[in-house]
Amino acid sequence: MIHRGHIVEKIVRKSGYSLTKLAEKLGISRNTLYNRFDNANLGYRFIMDVGNIIHYDFTLDFPEIKKESSLIGDYSMVVPKREDRAADLWRIEGKYTHLLEKYTKLLGILVKIANENELHTLKKEIVNLLEKETRG
Missing domain, CATH: 1.10.260 (434 Repressor (Amino-terminal Domain))
Incomplete structure (x- = not known):
């Protein structure tokens, strides 16, 4: 709601x-x-x-x-048109933030699963992905 x-x-x-x-x-x-x-x-x-x-x-x-x-x-x-665009950007920013929070939570879950099941390759790929994101 x-x-x-x-x-x-x-x-x-x-x-x-x-x-x-x-x-x-x-x-x-x-x-x-x-x-x-x-x-x-x-x-x-x-x-x-x-x-x-x-x-x-x-x-x-x-x-x-x-x-x-x-x-x-x-x-x-x-x-005015400028304020319409600003409103749209605010809405998009909110959706992006929500999506980013879900993405971060999902990555945390994947790392936990990789650790628990000794999936070193998966863990390494996730860590590499995170490093690329922080650099780019």
């Missing part, structure tokens, strides 16, 4: 927008803002308010917002 609050928080932090200023513009305290970020079912209206302030189109992350015509009608924000 996706955690809307965490996604919004991550995007706000990556945008570099001050959390203090964001809370101020939303008319809430910083503590309330943090509490909202902890809400897995953060409301779409709040998400759109945040997006309007930081100039980010959250419909890229939550396409279901587009189905809520009552929400879209209130926000006639046009996101």
Whole structure:
């Protein structure tokens, strides 16, 4: 299950927008803002308010917002192409990081199996692969 609050928080932090200023513009305290970020079912209206302030189109992350015509009608924000690319890059970076973590875990498991079963050739190949990656 996706955690809307965490996604919004991550995007706000990556945008570099001050959390203090964001809370101020939303008319809430910083503590309330943090509490909202902890809400897995953060409301779409709040998400759109945040997006309007930081100039980010959250419909890229939550396409279901587009189905809520009552929400879209209130926000006639046009996101410049540069910000669309930045949003795409953030999403790709997140996917890449997740994939890299899985890859590292898998290599650790392979090394463990190689050690337990005395598969010296496999272990040597994994070590060589890791050395090539750190050099390149």
